[in-house]
Amino acid sequence: xxxxxxxxxxxxxxxxxxxxxxxxxxxxxxxxxxxxxxxxxxxxxxxxxxxxxxxxxxxxxxxxxxxxxxxxxxxxxxxxxxxxxxxxxxxxxxxxxxxxxxxxxxxxxxxxxxxxxxxxxxxxxxxxxxxxxxxxxxxxxxxxxxxxxxxxxxxxxxxxxxxxxxxxxxxxxxxxxxxxxxxxxxxxxxxxxxxxxxxxxxxxxxxxxxxxxxxxxxxxxxxxxxxxxxxxxxxxxxxxxxxxxxxxxxxxxxxxxxxxxxxxxxxxxxxxxxxxxxxxxxxxxxxxxxxxxxxxxxxxxxxxxxxxxxxxxxxxxxxxxxxxxxxxxxxxxxxxxxxxxxxxxxxxxxxxxxxxxxxxxxxxxxxxxxxxxxxxxxxxxxxxxxxxxxxxxxxxxxxxxxxxxxxxxxxxxxxxxxxxxxxxxxxxxxxxxxxxxxxxxxxxx
Numbered sequence: 001x002x003x004x005x006x007x008x009x010x011x012x013x014x015x016x017x018x019x020x021x022x023x024x025x026x027x028x029x030x031x032x033x034x035x036x037x038x039x040x041x042x043x044x045x046x047x048x049x050x051x052x053x054x055x056x057x058x059x060x061x062x063x064x065x066x067x068x069x070x071x072x073x074x075x076x077x078x079x080x081x082x083x084x085x086x087x088x089x090x091x092x093x094x095x096x097x098x099x100x101x102x103x104x105x106x107x108x109x110x111x112x113x114x115x116x117x118x119x120x121x122x123x124x125x126x127x128x129x130x131x132x133x134x135x136x137x138x139x140x141x142x143x144x145x146x147x148x149x150x151x152x153x154x155x156x157x158x159x160x161x162x163x164x165x166x167x168x169x170x171x172x173x174x175x176x177x178x179x180x181x182x183x184x185x186x187x188x189x190x191x192x193x194x195x196x197x198x199x200x201x202x203x204x205x206x207x208x209x210x211x212x213x214x215x216x217x218x219x220x221x222x223x224x225x226x227x228x229x230x231x232x233x234x235x236x237x238x239x240x241x242x243x244x245x246x247x248x249x250x251x252x253x254x255x256x257x258x259x260x261x262x263x264x265x266x267x268x269x270x271x272x273x274x275x276x277x278x279x280x281x282x283x284x285x286x287x288x289x290x291x292x293x294x295x296x297x298x299x300x301x302x303x304x305x306x307x308x309x310x311x312x313x314x315x316x317x318x319x320x321x322x323x324x325x326x327x328x329x330x331x332x333x334x335x336x337x338x339x340x341x342x343x344x345x346x347x348x349x350x351x352x353x354x355x356x357x358x359x360x361x362x363x364x365x366x367x368x369x370x371x372x373x374x375x376x377x378x379x380x381x382x383x384x385x386x387x388x389x390x391x392x393x394x395x396x397x398x399x400x401x402x403x404x405x406x407x408x409x410x411x412x413x414x415x416x417x418x419x420x421x422x423x424x425x426x427x428x429x430x431x432x433x434x435x436x437x438x439x440x441x442x443x444x445x
Contacts, residue, residue: 002027002078002086004067006060008040008049017041021051021060023067025090030083034091036063077208089208092201097140097211100126102197117270117291120329125190131161140211143194145218148187155183180225187221231359234367234414236348237262243346251345254338256313258356263310265302265378265404266357269335273328278318282306284397285314289380302380303397307408360407368406378403 003026008019021038024031038060044053051057067090071078081089103126110119130136132154156177162170178186194216201210232240241259245252261267270290289300306314325331335353343351361379364370378400 002071004064004071004090006036006051006064007033008045008051010049014039019045019049021056023063023090025083025087027078027081027083027086032083032087034087036060085203092210095210097197097201099138099140099143099193099197100130100136102200103193106193106196114290114293116328120332121185121189122193125186125193127161127163128155128186129190131159140197141213143215144213145215148190148215148219152183152187155186184221184224188224191216191221229358229362230350230352230355231362232348232351232355234363234411236346237359237411238414240342240346240348240351243342245342245345249341250334250338251341252338253317254335254353255342255346257317257335258339258342258353260310260313260317261353261356262360263307263313263408264304265380265400266360267304268357269331269353270328272317273321273325273331275318276322278314280311280315292380300380302400305397305401305404307404309408363410364403364407367410368403370403370406374399374403 003024005024005026006021007024008021012020012022014020018039018041021036021040023034023036025034038056040051040053040056044051044056046052051060070090070093071086074081078086103122107119107122107126110116110122129138129151132151133142156179158177159175160172161175162172164170194214198211198214202208237259240255243255245255257269257272260272261269264285268289268291271287274290275285275287283306284303285306286301286303289302292300321331325334332353339352343349357379361375364375364378365372
């Protein structure tokens with residue numbers, strides 16, 4: 001049976017001469033201590049450091065009774081709990097989980113793991129909730145089904161946002177309401193955050209559940225909406241490449257990295273950012289794709305052939321992006337702003353950096369007739385369907401080279417189209433040159 005007791009020890013004495021009263025938890029021959037809000041002076045203690053203040057004793061009696069009742073209610077579960085488990089459970093059983101505080105810790109952990117993209121998406125969710133509630137402390141109990149329905153309506157409306165930019169200044173902007181294509185990933189990421197909080201605070205195996213409600217049983221996110229194709233035509237790739245942009249501008253950066261991504265089989269911006277050096281003697285570029293690195297046994301490793309079109313761009317940007325932008329998120333923001341000007345100059349209605357990846361894949365399939373499996377290999381996708389088979393098959397980078405070569409050669413043929421050959425046939429046995437000119441037939445090859 002676990003025991004709890006209010007104690008004061010000499011080692012609890014502070015520099016101001018007072019002692020913090022702690023609750024000693026004794027279980028499975030180990031002891032742990034829970035801090036209390038009570039600090040006592042020498043006159044409130046006897047010579048053996050026993051508490052003699054009657055008011056404090058009454059206050060502590062309430063706490064101890066509650067703890068003992070909780071321990072009794074645990075029943076057989078207590079057998080499977082360590083002293084640390086019991087201490088944490090008692091300490092936090094009445095604690096209201098602050099969702100914002102949890103999000104901050106979770107986002108920090110994602111960044112430590114190098115998952116900056118996911119951290120950025122989850123930070124957007126947290127900031128949006130702070131805007132919605134108008135406060136930076138949100139109880140988990142406030143994230144409920146009724147709130148989620150109202151929150152979705154709020155997301156669909158135009159709203160004002162205040163954020164701190166990279167220079168530390170507050171910037172207020174108006175944001176248009178979300179459409180279905182934006183609502184789905186936003187609410188999906190909110191559900192992911194809620195699930196992560198449940199994993200941290202609930203131990204369902206022992207029946208220790210701090211977050212007892214699950215609003216996503218009532219509020220259904222539904223299936224993802226069909227997304228519009230995000231690719232541009234091969235001719236538009238040429239037009240984009242040849243558009244004139246201000247030197248050393250964000251627009252030039254966005255255009256150049258878009259092309260570099262296209263040349264390197266849809267390489268993501270974060271992976272370009274993480275490349276800290278480039279050697280002109282390299283024949284291949286090898287890296288681990290950040291987005292899926294932790295999802296695969298091979299750490300999402302890929303080897304891409306460096307084609308002539310990519311070399312000047314690699315020399316220009318690789319190793320310099322880190323000095324220009326302190327984080328990959330900063331580069332993403334610059335690319336987003338730069339692509340706006342690129343769209344105008346190239347006269348393209350829609351375009352983002354990620355369209356380079358989609359355009360590469362679409363051209364590979366629709367114009368070059370490459371197989372979907374080979375395209376997935378070139379894109380370095382996670383293949384859940386064939387994950388077991390992949391264990392037995394050695395990687396052949398020649399497959400990736402074939403897809404890349406097919407796409408780039410197709411673009412090259414558009415850049416230098418073969419001239420139309422004209423064949424002429426003259427009808428013989430004509431009376432004079434004038435008649436001959438009138439009766440000449442030109443047949444196109």
